[in-house]
Amino acid sequence: MLQVKDLHKSYKAGKITYEVLNGINLTVAQGEFVAVMGPSGSGKTTLLNCISCYIPFDKGHITLGGQDLKNLNEESLSKVHNKKLGFVFQDFMLLDGLNVLDNIMLPRIISGDTSEAMEQRGNELCDIFGISHIKNKYPAEISGGEKQRTAVARSLINEPLMILADEPTGNLDSKSSRTVISSFEEAKNHLSATIFMVTHDSFAASFCDRVIMLKDGAVYKVLEKKTERGAFQEELLEAIKEMSGDVA
């Protein structure tokens, strides 16, 4: 589904160049739920931004569903964002001027789909994620957990190849975090969604099939979930300590 080969990305600050991603290699299979963890400055968000093509990368290849994402023109990139990727952001990124259902349908509306099927699909997603009762409410009128479930539903409206989630539980309390993770599990189990999530939260990561640990812009370790969730979380915490424990 996703292949990242020898990915390099650097930033310049004045005359100094900082290597943020230093030859990343990874793959994500169809239907897999993968998390990326690592200390601050390890390059997690930069990796996500490169995969989502929000920022250009210096060297390497990213292939999504067989399509090389390097050097795509703007039109093709928009299509990738719209059709092949779904996004879930830390601060939800919902439009305050639209109600929940309209926010969910937004990617389809952008692509020019104005069919009744779209509305039907939006309603279905509301049902799946338990937000039907608030579908006519505006973001200012709902809780953080509900906002993030709306964002997850929105990310699935176009049945993308992959959902990219950037710290989706970062702004939520533990109860709401659990609800959002459940949403991802729902998406994975019922909609065969592939999810790639960047997180600091070992609890959230422990629900994933696989966790990629990043350190200094390179893959430090890959942990696969072979045990039950609680033990896997312990394993993650150990690995974090091993990386000199910048992660809480």
Next chain:
Amino acid sequence: MKNFGKINTALRRKNKKNYALLVACIFFSVLLITAYVSMMRSPTVLAILPEGGDSRKQMMMIFVLAAIGCGFFTTYAASIFFRYKSREAGIFMALGASRGQISRQLFYELFVISAGSCAAGALLGTPLAWCIWQLFRTLLVDTQEMTLAFDPQAYMFALAFSLFIFISIFIMGRRFIRRTNIIDIVNEQRKSEPIREVKPWYGPVGIVLMIVGGFGGYIAPTIFIKVYQWYPPAWTNIIYLPLFIGLYMVLIHTVVRGWKHGKSRYKNIITNSLMKFQGKQTVNNMLVITVLIAGAYFAAFYTPMLGTGAMQETEKRPVDYAFHYRADQNMLTRSDITAIAAEEGVTITSWKDAEFAVLGQDGQHEVDDEGGKYHYEYSKLNGAGKYIAESNYNAMTGQNINVEPGRFAAVLADDGTGDNMIQVDATWLTNMTTRKMLSVSFQKYLRYEMMASSYYVLDDADYAQITAGLANEWREKLVYFNVEGALLTYDFAKKLYNSIVDHSGPECELPEFYDRVEKIAADKASETYWGDTEQMTKISYAGRDSSEFKQFWEYMPQFRVLDRNNFVATYAVFLMLFIFIAIICFAAVLVIGYTRCLTIAINNLQVYEDLRRLGATPKYLYNSIKGQISKVFGVPGIVGTSLIYIFYVMIMFFNDNMITQSEISGLISCLFVIAGMSVVIWIFHRFTLHKVCKMLNVKQSGKQHTNKCTE
């Protein structure tokens, strides 16, 4: 079914406040500029303000300031709008909308907003100017001259300004869309523009630069003219530049560091740091407000300075009625005037009249060279002077002075001012009929208000000698008289004034700057006298009620009751124009200040929510908001007002190297104007504070607040 257009319509409806702010700002700035330019280009105003005169330059200068201010403030409002739009555009792009899709919607919105607001502002600007003018005419003064006419060409300026706004907003929109990646756009709304480092010396150095720039810029032209005999071109005004740099530094210092140190720094740490994080925009806005306040006061001071000076001059006159006329005119005699007085029931209580002569004087005059330079040349017939015999002077003034033979005295005002207006370097006087000459030298200054800066006094024998054989066209008669109840004799004064004009021949239809001696000298040298060119103000008896005639006619009588009653009417257009300019500038100041403060509320909503969670009391939150809003209104108010007041004092002082009693009175009147306007600004500041507190959900009483947060 929903489509992208409908989604945008829904978003516009939901976020109409953001659209309304931009619409209001564009509309308001085009409205103000159109109103200003309509007035500035009005034939009514142009007919009154002499071409190349100071008043016209001042009007133009303040227009440039207002246009820069309005342009700046509109682009600032547009930047707020784009910051709001950035989140929307960022989300659309993140979800797969192309730049083309977003830009089509954005440019459609910008077109509708800009075109609609500009058109409305331009259409209503002239009616606004007309309404304000009619209000002046109804409430203050109405003269025939004040009938307002508009020049359709003024719309070209309004159109140019609208076009500038239109293009600026589209360029900003294009830049916004062309942002390199989604991350930048999404982060745009959260972007702050802190000023990183401000050294402690910024403020003091800024003050020094302001003094150097202001003082240097003002006296530099005098130095160029006097020392280098060079009229500097307009670009030399760049000498004022340190004033603006200094002003910027002082404002930066005030916003970032403040002027209080020690404990108070921690007391205001939230206020200061919040302002610092919006530093660039805040300082830019404050700079514009400061300059506009200075421009507004510059215009607003015109009326009290002129009014107080004119009123005091009128009151100080030792006689109620004074006029002079050429001896070759068939002028009213004393008995004619007494008869008119009797008809009007006026009793003349004292009467004095005396002859004086208009003589040629030698001296140096400027001759223009290339490149704005000039040199002096001596001429035997340099210009005309009014010379009176000492006995006649004593009779008219009640003084008892003595002028030595071969010498002359020059008359100044009672307070000793006016020496810069009267030439004392004459060594030869010429009888313009016989061309006989008399050698003289300056002896002393005399003081008499009615003759100030216009008359010279000669020894009786010298006067008799030089005026022997002088034709009547060069002889004049001076008349002073008093009446009973002078302030109740307006009808008599008006009738007498009209009779004097009626009895004056076309040879006297001249402005006071027309020098007949210079004219003869120019004719002799086969040159064109400048007074015969289009540059010279034209005077016509037909316009005897016009302010131009009353200000510039050579033989304009000085009747206390007439001058006192006619002051406002005479200067009506000047006064109204400058009041109008002040209103426009102050309106712009209030709107810019208000918009800036609303931005504080929009940007800091989350910060205040966090502070509340950290345990900040409502009183603390209120004081923090108050501190920021007070700075936005207060600092430019204090700096702009002080700057322009000091500048006015400087102008008054350098006019004659002293500040006269009437100038002091004028400056005191200006303080009342400042007090009045400060109250208006303070009321608006309180209104804005109330609005911002409401937006941030902070109670002004500081006792409690209602938490609106739903989470």
